Amino acid sequence: MLTAYRIKLLSSIVAGASLPLAYSPFGLFWIAPLSYAALFYLWGGATPRRAFLLGFAYGASSFLVGMYWIYISIHDFGLVPASLAVALTGGLVAILALFVGAAGWAAARWFPTTGPFAWFGVLPALFVLTEWCRGWMFTGFGWLSAGYSQTDSWLMGYAPVLGLHGMSWAVMLSAGALVALLAGASRTRARALALLTVLWGSGWVLTDVRWTEPNGRLLNVALVQGAVPQDLKWRPEQLRPTLDLYRRLTLESRGSQLIVWPEAAIPAVYGNVAAELDALRSEVEQFGAAVMFGILRRDDVTGTFQNALMTLTDPPSVYVKRHLVPFGEYFPVPDFVRNWMRLMSLPYVDAAPGDALQPPLELVGERIAVTICYEDVFGAEQLHYLPEATVLVNVSNDAWFGDSIAPHQHLQIARLRAAEAGRYLLRSTNTGVSAIIDPSGRVTARLPQFEPAVLADTVQAFTGSTPYSRWANFPVILGVILTLLTQLATTKFTMRRGT
Template sequence: MASLLQRRGVSSLLALLAGALTTLTFAPFGLWWLGPVALAVFYAVLQQTSLRQALWRGWLFGAGMFGSGASWVYVSIHDYGNTGGPLAIVLTVLFIVAMALFMMLPALLYRLCAASRLDVVAFAGAWVLGEAFRSWAFTGFPWLFLGSAHVESPLASLAPLGGVYLVTLAVALSGALLAKILLARVWWLLAPLAAVWLIPLALPTQWAGPSGDEVTVSLVQGDLAQLSKWTPEGQRDAANTYFRLTREQALDSDLVIWPETALPMLEQQAMPFLQRVQSTLPADSTLMTGIMQRDRNGMFYNSMISLGEQPGQYRKAHLVPFGEYLPLESLLGGLLQIFNIPMGNIGAGGDDQPPLQAHGLRLGVAICYEIVYPELVRARAEQANALVTISNDTWFGHSIGPLQHMQMAQLRALENNRYLLRATNNGMTAIVAPDGHIMRQAPRFEPAVLNGTIRPMEGLTPFTRMGSWPTLLLALLMLLPGGILRLRRRDPHAH
């Protein structure tokens, strides 16, 4: 086996296939147990390689991962971005090539710090630091983190303890231990491998408890066509659809939530209509909706507002590059014109915006893509007793993208032990329990209203209190023994 892995063609192919295998761990496939298997293969193909070979195999792993797991990018660019097939393919391939570069970092860190007998520990630390770097660099792309697949696995209890990075750490360590056991026949490593999976079973998943009365909620899903949404006819259709669904199925709720840009118009234009809808609800009910705002300086904001007794607003703080704003606009010029996006350049809201409030709920808000950032949502959850996220996943059609997006939202609920309300334009609209499980879900690709109840949650999980830094510090410490030993070997005067 070891000699076979040293063949360059075999190892390169295995790295590519192992990366593709990770996609099966996520929704909708749910084969979370394949995560350690994929990383066991990756660990194996990195053995006895030069730095150049390690970087190449890291890139191949990334190409397999993003080529399969982020294939939905093509749907967004081609089907809804008004981009021709050949150009959409080129842009998708460029995206995959660029994202795969990030997977060279854990391969590099591992090869630099694999000099000790604790190389399995170094591998796990390198992988986690690689994911952390990817969540930060160039505004970040924290998609396909291996820990996100484990909402319903035996490792789930690690999420409220240390967040997605701690779950990922367990997955990566499991993969390295598994490979070491099979390649080197070091059978005593079965004990720590078993401990990685058995210890979480003894840990609680709930660190917070319900406090306060039940609140009835209605999440309204209009299922409007994206391509015609911003036309005058589409605006009228949106107003009629959301008013009708609310009047017919949501009038008895304390809280009614419409999704991101439910009404394809500016707040100033929509406000008379929204106030009319609010007036049809019971006196103590609250209507919340996603809406585009424009300030006095002409800057647009992707926002969520609440009407009723406690009006408020939240403006999206973490924007999507090339989707909501154009990085290096002076250099890239008219690139954004390739895409058919109604409002390309959007301003960012502040990081310290307070929760929206209604009926004893302090709702920490995340708009669309923001929900995939664990630290952003954690900061919101510190001040909130429930979470709400609105999204327009219509951009991704029938691809696997919205299903992965939903799974990451579930993990945010679990990390912070908060009920999470997710209202979308065409699915996945759902109510998520504090343990990350979906309580109720609306059917996809049809108009619907999802009714249910939630309660405020009080108390903070260890992750909500401390964030990701303890796990990242642990990952860094896991690299130190090998790194120090490597430096000593290079220095003949070291003692």
């Protein structure tokens, strides 16, 4: 027979498993506040231990359902044995779930978990604080942060003002208000309705505010999607067909000023194909185009490889990926584990990261802010580009995730980066989703997945600064910390008066 606590635990798992439906490709954004509201309700009156377990169960189910594609990249394309792939996927899910569990434990340990102070203050603030920590601790992994679920809702209006975590706070406050509507007294319900009206009404108003402006220059661009299958990409016999494919698609882009290839579009080290790329440079220069292409290059200092985006110019400009993927591009393990990985024929060589504050690339009269692959998850790390950068470019190889939900989630993340910066973002990927995103975060054009194609369009370069590009996460994190400190002081004062 199920006890009341076991029913709560099961409910937490179900609520967490439903959360990924709020994100792309499903787009049911209204599920996010409902799902978090269920968690807040379940936390009410729980002991610290049980609050932690409820939060951990919620986090584990939401991350497992929303990020099952980690297994695909590790096993199907990384060729890691199934048992080890399951262990690595489960380990990542457990680490991410710990942050949700920690929020529940802290709430039950030091704060009230029921009543207006909990629903409108403590629980939303704690969740945002732990979500922010998840974005940078242990190298950071902010995937499935609450704010990403709202790219198609009125809450997107907060993106250029308060960024991702400001949107997450709005989602959490909405969740708290829903709990108050369900469990609060009549006065509390009235406050909850007022809060929902202000939150969503303000977001709606902000969607029409433009914080940046065009600089008057139009840019003809082309995004090249080679759609080379990941299981074929790095075979030696595939190099020549890949070079020929990208040459053909590039020459089809005649009339474009800027042509962008995906991450590691050419499966080789730059020095080994420099002659072929120089020949192509001579061809594209005849019709006045510049090409940005993803490729590997040797690090002159360490001798190991770097994941880079280079320009087909003389001399070439280079951006080197600075935020590397743990267990994908570097391996934070002791030497004995690395030796075992080598013996097992598993990847074990670390890539060399680029400098943290690389300047924008100056090309075709614009300053272009570059990110490679999942670097675009780290919004605050890109703010050093602004306001100098006029266009954003993200290149990726989401072929690692097959025909899963991951490429759609990644596109949703890129949409938020464009809105935070108030700039067009050009997103070129190997198999999709390649797209052009406007300064409000709307997709204006995209290519079908898994098809070789070129996406040509005209975009505008933008200048100016959004509030978020000036303040970063400081206002939101300060706000949630002050909220929690105020509640701590209030609780202590009330306890002293009671004695």
